[in-house]
Amino acid sequence: LTPEQLADEEGGPLYTRLQALIRSAISNGKLPANGALPPERDMATSLGVSRVTVRKAIQGLVAEGVLRQRHGSGTFVSRSGGRVEQPLSRLSSFTEDMKSRGLMPTASWLERSFGMPTSAEAMILGLAPTERVARFHRLRMADNEPMALERAVVPGRILPDPSIVQNSLYDALDSLGMRPVRAVQRLNAENVGSADAALLGMASGSAVLAIERISYLPDGRVVEFTRSLYRGDAYDFVAELNLAE
Ligand code: 16G
Numbered sequence: 001l002t003p004e005q006l007a008d009e010e011g012g013p014l015y016t017r018l019q020a021l022i023r024s025a026i027s028n029g030k031l032p033a034n035g036a037l038p039p040e041r042d043m044a045t046s047l048g049v050s051r052v053t054v055r056k057a058i059q060g061l062v063a064e065g066v067l068r069q070r071h072g073s074g075t076f077v078s079r080s081g082g083r084v085e086q087p088l089s090r091l092s093s094f095t096e097d098m099k100s101r102g103l104m105p106t107a108s109w110l111e112r113s114f115g116m117p118t119s120a121e122a123m124i125l126g127l128a129p130t131e132r133v134a135r136f137h138r139l140r141m142a143d144n145e146p147m148a149l150e151r152a153v154v155p156g157r158i159l160p161d162p163s164i165v166q167n168s169l170y171d172a173l174d175s176l177g178m179r180p181v182r183a184v185q186r187l188n189a190e191n192v193g194s195a196d197a198a199l200l201g202m203a204s205g206s207a208v209l210a211i212e213r214i215s216y217l218p219d220g221r222v223v224e225f226t227r228s229l230y231r232g233d234a235y236d237f238v239a240e241l242n243l244a245e
Contacts, residue, residue, distance in 0.1 A: 180215030207232035
């Protein structure tokens, strides 16, 4: 990182220009994933800026997850610009989760259809023998980076027209007055198969977190049965624990 490069970054206060410079050094590989940043003092001297500016720039990028600080050993580049930390106790949607972090949620549709459930799905959703389901299969991305593969089924009685789900399943359910209020979620570790690995941009056999969510309406009816594969290298699920009464 040189003063000339810093001068090339346009607009805004000095620390945001320094952040832009660090981001571009990460994206062009000059600062590799898990690589250490030079010490604050050295960066300030070599860039001709104050240590306060360097610290402010770094703190902002740490808060965003782009950089990580380890006590006593310095500042490091996070892998792929940072893992996502997801609390395990809130019933939120992927769209809300990503937006709350300033990431842009998008999806590639793999399937959006209406049809017969499998017998396992019919049992979990508590359906009568001839009842149909809306079915959704999406690759979910944050800032264009694949995050998860998600297969959801919703009883047809609750969601008769799958095409109303554009960006967010929960927004669509909300618009029908059918947003779930409770869910049971089960997590387990898996090695991703080759087809799913290719979609997620991972090597075949990489670790993924498989998550099943069964969500309920206030009256106890099941709204969704969703199975998601989250990239093991991009996600931390975090739960707060309290001493039992
Ligand atoms: C989350 C849920 C998933 C839900 C989806 C709705 C997990 C493990 N899964 O991905 O069950 O269907 O959000 O998101 O958190 P959407 O409203 O953005 O489509």
